[in-house]
Amino acid sequence: MTASPPERIPIGGGPSESTAWVGAGLLREAGEYLASPSGRFFLVWVPSAAAAVEPIRRALAGRLLLDLAIEDGESAKTLDTVARIADAALAAGVRRDDAFVAVGGGVVTDMVGFAAAVLLRGVAWNAVPTTTAGMADAAIGGKTGVNHRLGKNLLGAYHAPAAILVDPAAAATLPDRDYRAGLVEAYKDAWIGDAPLAARAARRLPQILAREEAPLLDLLAGSVRVKAEIVTSDPQDSGRRRLLNFGHTLGHAVEAAGEFGRLRHGEAVAWGIAAALEISRARAGLPEADAAAVRAVLAALGPFPPPERDGARLAPFLARDKKSTARGLASVLLAEIGRAVVDETVPPEEWLAAAAIMSLS
Amino acid sequence: MTASPPERIPIGGGPSESTAWVGAGLLREAGEYLASPSGRFFLVWVPSAAAAVEPIRRALAGRLLLDLAIEDGESAKTLDTVARIADAALAAGVRRDDAFVAVGGGVVTDMVGFAAAVLLRGVAWNAVPTTTAGMADAAIGGKTGVNHRLGKNLLGAYHAPAAILVDPAAAATLPDRDYRAGLVEAYKDAWIGDAPLAARAARRLPQILAREEAPLLDLLAGSVRVKAEIVTSDPQDSGRRRLLNFGHTLGHAVEAAGEFGRLRHGEAVAWGIAAALEISRARAGLPEADAAAVRAVLAALGPFPPPERDGARLAPFLARDKKSTARGLASVLLAEIGRAVVDETVPPEEWLAAAAIMSLS
Numbered sequence A, B: 001m002t003a004s005p006p007e008r009i010p011i012g013g014g015p016s017e018s019t020a021w022v023g024a025g026l027l028r029e030a031g032e033y034l035a036s037p038s039g040r041f042f043l044v045w046v047p048s049a050a051a052a053v054e055p056i057r058r059a060l061a062g063r064l065l066l067d068l069a070i071e072d073g074e075s076a077k078t079l080d081t082v083a084r085i086a087d088a089a090l091a092a093g094v095r096r097d098d099a100f101v102a103v104g105g106g107v108v109t110d111m112v113g114f115a116a117a118v119l120l121r122g123v124a125w126n127a128v129p130t131t132t133a134g135m136a137d138a139a140i141g142g143k144t145g146v147n148h149r150l151g152k153n154l155l156g157a158y159h160a161p162a163a164i165l166v167d168p169a170a171a172a173t174l175p176d177r178d179y180r181a182g183l184v185e186a187y188k189d190a191w192i193g194d195a196p197l198a199a200r201a202a203r204r205l206p207q208i209l210a211r212e213e214a215p216l217l218d219l220l221a222g223s224v225r226v227k228a229e230i231v232t233s234d235p236q237d238s239g240r241r242r243l244l245n246f247g248h249t250l251g252h253a254v255e256a257a258g259e260f261g262r263l264r265h266g267e268a269v270a271w272g273i274a275a276a277l278e279i280s281r282a283r284a285g286l287p288e289a290d291a292a293a294v295r296a297v298l299a300a301l302g303p304f305p306p307p308e309r310d311g312a313r314l315a316p317f318l319a320r321d322k323k324s325t326a327r328g329l330a331s332v333l334l335a336e337i338g339r340a341v342v343d344e345t346v347p348p349e350e351w352l353a354a355a356a357i358m359s360l361s
Helices: A027-033 A047-059 A079-091 A106-118 A132-136 A176-193 A195-203 A205-209 A213-233 A240-245 A248-257 A265-283 A288-301 A311-319 A348-357 B027-033 B047-059 B079-091 B106-118 B132-136 B176-193 B195-203 B205-209 B213-233 B240-245 B248-257 B265-283 B288-301 B311-319 B348-357
Strands: A007-011 A018-022 A041-045 A064-069 A099-104 A124-129 A143-148 A151-158 A163-166 A328-336 A339-346 B007-011 B018-022 B041-045 B064-069 B099-104 B124-129 B143-148 B151-158 B163-166 B328-336 B339-346
Touching (some): A018 A213, A047 A064, A047 A099, A079 B079, A079 B143, A106 B106, A151 A248, A163 A213, A195 A288, A205 A213, A205 A288, A248 A311, A248 A328, A265 A288, A265 A348, A288 A328, A328 A348, B027 B163, B047 B099, B099 B106, B106 B124, B176 B195, B176 B213, B176 B328, B176 B339, B195 B213, B195 B288, B213 B240, B240 B339, B248 B265, B248 B311, B248 B328, B265 B328, B265 B348, B288 B328, B339 B348
Parallel strands (some): A018 A163, A124 A163
Antiparallel strands (some): B007 B018, B143 B151
């Protein structure tokens, strides 16, 4: 039983609408919230998420046609793993009206979502994130994909999950470093779109770090609401949705240049935000008080391992960013806490200069 | 120079609109009709299409960032080949606003379209079919994909090409067997949606088999028009678009059960149509005169190699059809020449019974 009914947050609209459910105790009631046109489910999970898988398996008893464990981690996030998922599902007789359930972090939801996108040219899927990063970021907006030796997420598809279940209990066994890194994305959403939430969550940062349920649910639900509003207003990813990439332009480069795995994604984004604060001060009029408030939260979520700062090593990964066009790097800047803007005229050099001086203390 | 300007046929609408251009002499003017937001092109072709590639390469001189030959044939139509195309494009620095050009038969356009769909979560592409099958069928409607050991086209995406260039000259060196097999799909479009075209093309079958330009262009343009009308009226592939699968339910099974490559796709579809005629007579009131007229055209396009008729061997491939749901096999039947209908209640057994007795003489 949940103490109170979960919050229902619709994302997108039309044929690609997702429904996010946010609440404590959702896992045990997964059978009521996971969606499948046929009523049949294909479960894919990672060993680290085993504790969250158990109640879901019970909830879907008799309706599971596949129960597949896959390897976790950025290095396993490849087209080969997607092919393995597809092979297993086809061998199990997957039909167009069946649905996947992905249980794990962003790596798993990205891969299962991608497999669902290309199997039979598209079957439904559900996301049950078991990391704070996954709860705040993955799946929402429908971005799925895998890495390539030349960069992250270079292969993928837009394929929104039918349902996303966010239950803080699913992250109960998450190591502290991952727990903190994942929260960077949740705070990021508050900074780009919800100033009152940002203030509230900054004030309750100690309780959130202590994993207290109420303030954590408030931050996660608020983060999902910000994303839902932005994604719904820009279904084609043609403009506003880029705001969600705040911290990601340099973040991706820092992560890739440092070799996948050394920095957590959220940690790299934290450094990317630190660099974006520098550029936002110069180009978007971000008040120093706001920049200091963001830095203080990031410092408390850390300390994070030092990033790659060498421009010569970062530059190739900046140029290969998916958002680069002939016009330059589409960059997200902060005008004030709660309001982000896109600036398409930031040359890569400016990001490299910011990388050299960015600071989280 | 073209003798006359090409016919422009818009397909679909909104963000996924394609434009088909149909005319003689288009290849030489490819630079004017192929679409790329950045003006940069990534050319992928098969050796058998070399003659058609040459004028396109000249037309795109200075704008080509990739010029890649890949292997042809159903056995090369795999996720591995798509990964090779993606690798080459990423190594060449592909950006989100670039575009592919696929030159070859349906295998090539299916794979390049799929690669374009998943690269950077979607870049533009163009189709230049060099087979009658490709001109009549592939790319239109945006279906892309690859085969899997368990069946054809089990992995793929919907990703419509920006432009499709149909120039009969591109098929000049096509072997006669392929030329004839490909025409099955063109006639099929006439049968499901354009009775006057079907009558005209039946009358001029000898000239079309002799590759006379005017009647061939008439059939190909008419076939594209029928497809365009159907696809545009059903962008989500939720109902009417299934009409295009006339002959494909059993056709796919015949093709797969006989091992890929022994029967041409069009030949398998011809047998699938022969079976569908039997069921259409019983279930959709198809007049025997219409069935005979269709059979006569198919007989003249053949003779085709004998198909697999063994129900035990066909059954597994019927059940794995993408269009199968809990309700049964969604089957396309012919009510009369020019009008097809979908019947969702045809049990697999009925198809197997029709396979045992179908005839093209």
